[in-house]
Amino acid sequence: MNAKAAPARISNAVLRLDAELDAQPPRRKPFIRSAGVRFAVVYATIFGLSAFALAFSLWYATAGLLQRQVEIAIRNDATALADHFSVGGEPSLIDAINDRLLENVDGDAIYLLTDPLGERLAGNLDVWPNGLDQVDAWYELPVTRKGTHSVALLRAYALDNGDQLLVGRDVRSRAELRQLLRDGLAWAMTIMVALGLLGAIVVRSMFRRMIQDISITTRAISRGDLSRRVNVSGNGDEFDELADNINDMLDRITRLMDGVREVSNSIAHDLRTPITRARARLEDAALRADTQEDLRSAIERATIDLDAIIAVFQALLRIAEIEAGARRSAFAEIDLVPLLSDIDELYHDVAEERGLRLDTEITGPLPLWGDRELIQQAITNLLDNALKFSEPGASISFTARTEGAMIAIEVADHGPGIADADRDRATDRFFRAESARNTAGSGLGLALVVAVAQVHNGTLRLLDNHPGLRAVIACPALRPALPEVKQGKRK
């Protein structure tokens, strides 16, 4: 029962959706939940991190390198002085220190040699610097040298006789350079953060501008204005691709909606008639039937009317099922030759019975990726039509062959055909040409054939047979045609 109400269910769902949308006006998103802000923050963070990495490596390469060079110089100096001490004892060491102080033109070398009691033996420092209490460790301490304050990198060594040797370098100028670098980098960082934020704001506004149009369009559509489309800028970028996809989707939705509307209208028109007839018969019988016989025949005729209505429903559902592509999962490789030969066999005698001639010519092989049952139903629909519209004595031709990569199955009759003006609409659901008004049928036969052809990636062409109708189903063959084998030829 539920499946029968499919179109109504769809339009109900649409109405419900409309109601929900009307009930909730679109709110502005909280700032932090805006995707634009999120993109901007991510952008600024990545930009800031890369700027920081750049500054850090610059710092490490310059300031760090200077520091290490000074450390190496102090170490070398201390090793050389230790050699002097081990060769010539304390006097040699004092001489060496004094020589070095004389030779040192920059005046940045610092030495101090003290005896175990802390008395100065040689060097250019007046007192042992405060805070330097461990040997063999690096210290950077303020020192006073000939009355001037400065900063020095220092290392103390303990000698065998209890003396202590202090070797160092004045690093005031290096510290100044470092300060300069630090300031410069700090400024650079500030500017980079500012640029990053600016970039983030630009990214966000670009982002918003790009999706705003899509957002406005889709909102209008969800409110029921299906005519709106997203603007395509023509840049061919990702947003254009998205806009194109959305527009394609909207076109399809519009077509489906039109289809649903059309079907609902058709149901209203075309099912009302037989339902009215059945109802009238039953009511008439209830009111006026005099005999049991009359009553029974009225009920039987009404049942026949109801069966016709059921048949229309089933055909409609079947078309909907096929159009939805639900049957693609049941596709398999099929050989159309035996399938079409079976249909020919089924209809041949029927045609003969009606004084018609069915000229069948099936030229194999006809391999197809598809659904047996759907193909059978489509072909029998075409043959049913041809039989229905043919006068006794006429002939109907039923042919199947490959044309290049396509399989063409053709049913041609010499009946009244379809007027040029009607040909486009002939495959619409419930369409019935003027000339067909007086024949039986629901007007769904060709609509089903079209649906079947489409689900097999094919087409149905309706051509003039001078006179009559030539209906051609063309579907892509599974494989390129193999050498021709004639089969099932019957005249």
Place this chain on the structure above:
Amino acid sequence: MRILVVEDDKDVAGFVVKGLREAGHTVEHADNGRDGLFLAASENFDAIILDRMLPGGIDGLRLLETLRAQDNATPVVFLSALSQVDDRVKGLKAGGDDYITKPFAFAELLARVEALTRRGKTDGPTTKLSVGDLEMDLLSRGVRRGGQKIDLQPREFRLLEYLMRHAGQVVTRTMLLEGVWDYHFDPQTNVIDVHVSRLRQKIDKPFDLPLLHTVRNAGYMLRAEEV
């Protein structure tokens, strides 16, 4: 025959039960899946008519799967409003023997249920079928009536074989389409009538007693006595 009807719609169930009783069958009825399963599992039936969508937590598919899991091979006909091809396939896969979609004609339901129960009995390796003086040899694929040989086309042979296997039962047009041609839809044109009347020309025309009868509003029946 003893038939169980599991159907929750009162009107449909009443109509089916009444019809089956009038046709001479004993009928039990359950209006939900739980009672249906209980009855089906605890008693012996010749056939079960089963709705797909049932109240009571157990739907038709579950009921049948449970039944088949207990090695219960009672023939089951689904009677369902779920009419898509997939639904039908699902029903048959679950172990159903036939699938009828609502709305349905009672004659169709009755014919299919009766055909189903008979099928079990004649499934053996039969080599000869006969109805009255009509005889069919399935091995040599020869047909004779009253000793007189009758020439049949391959499809006519299959049509007659189907009718003979269901001799004495009503066979509907859709049953013939499915059983002989493997078509699961009804063409608009009365193709079956034409083929049956051709067959009748061959097996009945030259003889006094007609065997192939038309049953009004239902289908055909092959039997030796008058209907």
